[in-house]
Amino acid sequence: MPRFRLAAVLVLALATLTIPAQAATLEAESAALAGGATAQTEHGGYTGTAYVGGYTDGNKGNAATTFTVSAPSAGTGTATLRYANGTGVTMTLSLYVGGSKLRQINLPATGGWANWGTSSESVPLVAGANTVAYRFDTSDSGNVNLDNLNVSAPVPPSDGTGLEGGFLSGGASVAAAVSGFTGSGYVTLPSVGSRVIRTVKVNAAGNVSTALRYHNSSGSTKTLSVYANGVKTGQVSLPAATGWATTQQSLPLRAGLNLIGYQYDAGDSGNVALDDVTVTGATALATRGATVNYTEYEAENGSTNGTVLGPDRTYRTIPSESSGRRAVRLDNAGKYTQFTLTQPTNSLVVRYSIPDNAAGTGITAPLGIYAGGTKVKDVTLTSAYSWVYGNYPFPNDPGLGNGHRFYDEVRTTLPSYPAGTVLKLQNDGSTPITVDLIDTEVVAPALTAPAGALDVTAYGATSGSGDDTSAFTNAISAAKSQGKPLWVPAGTFDLTNRLNVDNVTIRGAGMWHTTIRGTNGLGGFLGTGSNIQLADFTFAGDVRYRDPDGVVTTHAAMQGDFGTGSLIHNVWVEHAKVGLWVNNADGLYMAGVRIRNTFADGVNLNDTVSNSRVDQTVLRNTGDDALAMWSFSASVTNSAFTFNTVQSPALANGAAIYGGNGNRIEDNLVSDTVYTASGIAVSTWHGAQPFAGTTVVQRNTITRAGGFNTDWNSSQGGLWIYAESRDMTAPVLIKDVDILDSTYQGILMTWQRPITNITFDHVKVSGAGTYGIEIFSPGSGTFNYVTVTGTGSGGLNNTTGYTLNRGPGNSGF
Numbered sequence: 001m002p003r004f005r006l007a008a009v010l011v012l013a014l015a016t017l018t019i020p021a022q023a024a025t026l027e028a029e030s031a032a033l034a035g036g037a038t039a040q041t042e043h044g045g046y047t048g049t050a051y052v053g054g055y056t057d058g059n060k061g062n063a064a065t066t067f068t069v070s071a072p073s074a075g076t077g078t079a080t081l082r083y084a085n086g087t088g089v090t091m092t093l094s095l096y097v098g099g100s101k102l103r104q105i106n107l108p109a110t111g112g113w114a115n116w117g118t119s120s121e122s123v124p125l126v127a128g129a130n131t132v133a134y135r136f137d138t139s140d141s142g143n144v145n146l147d148n149l150n151v152s153a154p155v156p157p158s159d160g161t162g163l164e165g166g167f168l169s170g171g172a173s174v175a176a177a178v179s180g181f182t183g184s185g186y187v188t189l190p191s192v193g194s195r196v197i198r199t200v201k202v203n204a205a206g207n208v209s210t211a212l213r214y215h216n217s218s219g220s221t222k223t224l225s226v227y228a229n230g231v232k233t234g235q236v237s238l239p240a241a242t243g244w245a246t247t248q249q250s251l252p253l254r255a256g257l258n259l260i261g262y263q264y265d266a267g268d269s270g271n272v273a274l275d276d277v278t279v280t281g282a283t284a285l286a287t288r289g290a291t292v293n294y295t296e297y298e299a300e301n302g303s304t305n306g307t308v309l310g311p312d313r314t315y316r317t318i319p320s321e322s323s324g325r326r327a328v329r330l331d332n333a334g335k336y337t338q339f340t341l342t343q344p345t346n347s348l349v350v351r352y353s354i355p356d357n358a359a360g361t362g363i364t365a366p367l368g369i370y371a372g373g374t375k376v377k378d379v380t381l382t383s384a385y386s387w388v389y390g391n392y393p394f395p396n397d398p399g400l401g402n403g404h405r406f407y408d409e410v411r412t413t414l415p416s417y418p419a420g421t422v423l424k425l426q427n428d429g430s431t432p433i434t435v436d437l438i439d440t441e442v443v444a445p446a447l448t449a450p451a452g453a454l455d456v457t458a459y460g461a462t463s464g465s466g467d468d469t470s471a472f473t474n475a476i477s478a479a480k481s482q483g484k485p486l487w488v489p490a491g492t493f494d495l496t497n498r499l500n501v502d503n504v505t506i507r508g509a510g511m512w513h514t515t516i517r518g519t520n521g522l523g524g525f526l527g528t529g530s531n532i533q534l535a536d537f538t539f540a541g542d543v544r545y546r547d548p549d550g551v552v553t554t555h556a557a558m559q560g561d562f563g564t565g566s567l568i569h570n571v572w573v574e575h576a577k578v579g580l581w582v583n584n585a586d587g588l589y590m591a592g593v594r595i596r597n598t599f600a601d602g603v604n605l606n607d608t609v610s611n612s613r614v615d616q617t618v619l620r621n622t623g624d625d626a627l628a629m630w631s632f633s634a635s636v637t638n639s640a641f642t643f644n645t646v647q648s649p650a651l652a653n654g655a656a657i658y659g660g661n662g663n664r665i666e667d668n669l670v671s672d673t674v675y676t677a678s679g680i681a682v683s684t685w686h687g688a689q690p691f692a693g694t695t696v697v698q699r700n701t702i703t704r705a706g707g708f709n710t711d712w713n714s715s716q717g718g719l720w721i722y723a724e725s726r727d728m729t730a731p732v733l734i735k736d737v738d739i740l741d742s743t744y745q746g747i748l749m750t751w752q753r754p755i756t757n758i759t760f761d762h763v764k765v766s767g768a769g770t771y772g773i774e775i776f777s778p779g780s781g782t783f784n785y786v787t788v789t790g791t792g793s794g795g796l797n798n799t800t801g802y803t804l805n806r807g808p809g810n811s812g813f
Helices: 469-482
Strands: 016-020 038-040 051-053 064-071 075-084 091-097 100-107 117-125 128-135 145-151 167-169 173-175 186-188 195-202 206-215 222-228 231-238 244-253 256-263 273-279 295-298 307-309 327-330 336-340 345-353 364-371 374-382 408-417 422-426 433-440 486-488 491-494 498-501 505-508 514-517 524-528 533-540 558-564 567-574 580-586 589-591 594-596 603-610 613-615 618-620 627-630 640-642 645-647 655-658 664-666 669-671 680-683 695-698 701-703 707-709 714-716 719-722 732-742 747-750 755-768 771-775 779-791 794-798 803-806
Touching (some): 100 732, 167 589, 195 589, 206 231, 719 755
Parallel strands (some): 016 064, 486 505, 533 567, 567 594, 589 613, 613 640, 640 664, 655 680, 701 732, 732 755, 771 794
Antiparallel strands (some): 038 051, 075 117, 075 145, 173 186, 295 433, 336 422, 707 714
16 A cells, blocks of 8 residues: 655745756755744754754645756756755655646655755756746745755757657658767658658747757758648758758747648659758656646645645545546535746646546536636536446446546647646535646637648538538548548538548647547547658547447547558647557657547557557546557567656556557656556557567656556556567666666566566666565666665565676665
8 A cells, every 4th residue: 555654844944046057056044935944953964054854744834945057058957955864754745846846755864863865856847947946836845955956967868959859750760970960869750751840849830930959961952841830831951062961941830839840752862861850949858747738736735724735645546546646526515726837828637537427427516717806708617528336347337336447638729828827626516626736728729721721611610510521521532532631620520430531631620629520439530651740739529438348339549550640749638448549550649649538448559560659749637558569479570658647547557668669658648647557567468479679668767656456466667568468578678767766566577477577777766656666577677877766665576586797886775
């Protein structure tokens, strides 16, 4: 079971100081102290002239220490806090970067008040000024003394600034034969179909100046096709030049995440080397997890007259499925939670739970939205898409008892409100409402149709009028035969079955403007070929239960054969069986997608999938693995999950690789797994093909992960290496991974089959309900710079005599 310790609390100083990212030590006593914190010298061993103490319960929730850190470039730095904790138990503080909460951190006992320890946390830094704050939130337990802080120089993000870190397919490759490139290499596009796509972020929509750095020593001008968010904007001419050259181009970009693509199309001459694209006004992407357009607020961090639930990780309790394991319950009329906008918004997403009815068909309830004390509107909440019962596969039958899967989401547009506005969510009825979190963003105006597109309404589709399946089918056929994109304007269109898609582009007016809706659990897109593009709409499914294994009565939002060169971006999926299930693809790229509240997997790359990538995507409340590569009858090869955010999967893992060849999980954030779950799993489970090549799990943060499998009566770790149906002997690299506040083990290796050729390098386990590392398999592995702190049962439990080849830098196990 999870361990939660309550103790006396601390108050932190409110201080603002500037230090270089290379960081000389910053002494806490030199900060401006507030909230009762004072410079003290009672306990020895501190550096400087004193340390900061005086942390008492009366200042809980108010005090903070904020440092301004100047970084020479964007990337991930390491913030190392020197502290003393003589309480004998682990205490907590909250770490904020750029004004947003990054995570709660554990500060293990140091063995006495004169014994000082350090806590190191990865922090994302932007070029220039940053704020790094240690705050004493109401959810923290505190009671520590602070001595000093050191912030290391940032390490650039893995994709650097070069195109070599983008998505490559169709034969594109990274090379280094021509000297003078930046980064780690350059990209070659040798043949028709080769492409590279790079993600960039800009703050304002418009025509943006870009500079493409290239090398063309052929003696003649070469051309490539240029794409902005999947729309071809024309050709770029690349004149012959000596050495590396640059060409300028203006591209239509959106506020937020964009895709810039260079492709060797028919009619292009190609055969140039591409080094980098510089985008005027571009801002840093998130160093881990998805770059999103919205700001997220935890309900429990606002002000409320409701009941704060949790923290609690007990299965089948509402807190166990809540982000951060805490939420706010508004039991009856007049109960509210409110928060102050830190960024402007004209929209709202609320993650909520309300009760089910006796039949399991759901009820509705209003939730009042207030701005500045004035009611703006009601939104209607429903429990029709939440609540399942009994044991796996969890039927929709309340008679089975043991209800869970409590949450759903509702979204709405609002008038425009600036930062500083107080938004209040209030229960104006009698139905109890639990609020977990709120997302706000500025919704851009509806997009316009790309040039030459066919309009689905010209084929009989009518917003809000009933079944549009036939109209879509006819329109898709026409668009494919004419080689034109299909445009779905703003509105809501209904399907009663899946739409076959092959060599066609379907685009909407934006995920907040165009909704394609399923009916009776049916509807979605079935890939049947290649060159499929799906973009800029919401698919709102109507799935209300999970099919038993081997039974198909409901549909995935997107499924099937995506062939070569397919692209899915800026799509929002709700209430489908699965977000994306791919059986065959080479060079499929998914980016900027939101997948919420599915009854099974979020994404499953299954069998004959190669050179494919899921990137910059957010997955929340999935009913099975949020992200899975499952090599069942054939191997998934050279594919990756990168820069994604996984929140609160209700069942199974945040991200998993089941067999396959040379696959990767990199730069993701995974948090709050619930049942029979780990944060990240590497396994031969589910009849998987053997591993081959090198499997890589690196630069990920796993927070409050792990779970319990009642069928096996055993727990699963934050990171789980599971040799089930086959030995694991091919190389596996686990590198630069932070495993924080695991419910059970930090790292678990099972089950009685050999695990060899595995390397753990710079892995941090900070907080674990049981062991930092627990091993139930034979074999051997290499451990370098692996640190374990704050465990409930100990650093290591090695039950099978596993050989740990200990290199430098290990501690705690």
